[in-house]
Amino acid sequence: MKEKIEFLYTINYPREEKNLCLMEIRTIFKLETEEKVILSDIEVEPLFSPFIKSRLEILYVKDNFEDVLKEIISSGLKSEEYKVEYIRMDKDNIAYEDRLNKVKQIGLNILGTFSMTNPKEIFGLTNYNGKWYFGICIKGDTKWPDRIKKPYSYSNSLEVRLARTLINLAIEADRTKKLIDPCCGVGTVIIEALSMGIDITGYEINRSVTNNANVNLEYYGYNKIVVNDDMHNIKDNFDSAILDIPYGLFSHITKEEQLGLIKKIREISKRLIMVSFEDLEGMILESNFKISDRCILSKGSFQRYIYICN
Ligand SMILES: C[S@@+](CC[C@H](N)C(=O)[O-])C[C@H]1O[C@@H](n2cnc3c(N)ncnc32)[C@H](O)[C@@H]1O
Incomplete structure (x- = not known):
């Protein structure tokens, strides 16, 4: 069991709303940052904010992708009607083919049924500051x-x-x-x-x-x-x-x-x-x-x- 749940949030804003977004970040996360990625143990529903694009509840963070995959396999990660997505970051330089291939490898190693069109659970993979993050992904509200x-x-x-x-x-x-x-x-x-x-x-x-x-x-x-x-x-x-x-x-x-x-x-x-x-x-x-x-x-x-x- 992890002591603290950590989340990785992706943020975006139109230029004219930058001040407002930074004020919201200061208030919610108690952080002074202009980064569009936030790591925090504070849990916020992405649909609450116009600026939070996604939230990854981090299950594994590793220095390389192979170790993430090993953890997924050894933990016997199970889900019904799931999908795996790559969360692209601002300065992400992982090539499209590579991203697709990694997402596929993970998808093949999660136990349960896969659903492309109507998933009940979305797993996310991303590379941020040289580390690989994998977890449960919730996206901002579109309604x-x-x-x-x-x-x-x-x-x-x-x-x-x-x-x-x-x-x-x-x-x-x-x-x-x-x-x-x-x-x-x-x-x-x-x-x-x-x-x-x-x-x-x-x-x-x-x-x-x-x-x-x-x-x-x-x-x-x-x-x-x-x-x-x-x-x-x-x-x-x-x-x-x-x-x-x-x-x-x-x-x-x-x-x-x-x-x-x-x-x-x-x-x-x-x-x-x-x-x-x-x-x-x-x-x-x-x-x-x-x-x-x-x-x-x-x-x-x-x-x-x-x-x-x-
Ligand atoms: C700037 S508007 C609010 C608009 C609102 N935020 C919206 O999105 O529709 C201010 C409102 O305050 C109301 N108002 C003015 N004095 C008030 C008072 N003493 N008590 C309650 N409402 C008042 C006005 O009738 C007006 O509808």
Whole structure:
């Protein structure tokens, strides 16, 4: 038995989301790195993150491929309806034929039935920093991008990718955390959190926006949990709040009212993940939160400020 399970994650991001991805890595893995491969004993579901492409639960790590194969044979590795894949790394220089041949050799030595089209288990092989890694591979989710097309979406709705990252910043790899989106709009964050099996509550002050959020929730098979009320009336306590702060054009909100929202969150939540279109650091500090991390996400002509506050 291994003392610790180690995982090898592959990461990727569009250039304009680099800051956001690195912030997510810092939060989840407690690592400062720009590497697109991460070795960690922290277990994260790849489908939680828009940036994690695959996770390999490492069974064997060896200096050469033959030793990996020997381990597979001597352990009598067994699986039903499995497939073996090669996980290609950024600077991987193993030739295609060679990769194919190694994957085949492994496939022939796992006991059980092989399934190319509908595997229940995927084994992965890769070469990273001169070592061979073999293990159980889980890939990132491919279904969540579908949720970009909700029945209701406004121009001020968050992007699905950003919503998922905000949730990761809020939960820090602990899916038992209790979250609140106190100004949830049409429910982008709520839907993503529910799809990740996370306990979340949503408040929205505008009646018609609340109705639209609940239509969105129902559309994806979730209960209509968004409460039509002012967030100042929230009585419960939470591990973390995700606040996409209401701003001028859409909500006709004053600076004092924005400050009031953050101060209210300070009373009901240990942690705050906040998104804004302008630098609101002063307001956060005035509300007695400390900023533990921040990043700026630049998209076209506008910028979004993302803060982690404790
Ligand atoms: C920037 S939008 C949120 C958009 C949301 N993240 C989405 O993806 O749809 C801010 C929302 O906060 C709501 N709001 C403003 N003041 C509020 C308050 N005091 N309590 C609850 N909701 C409020 C607004 O009606 C608006 O829908």
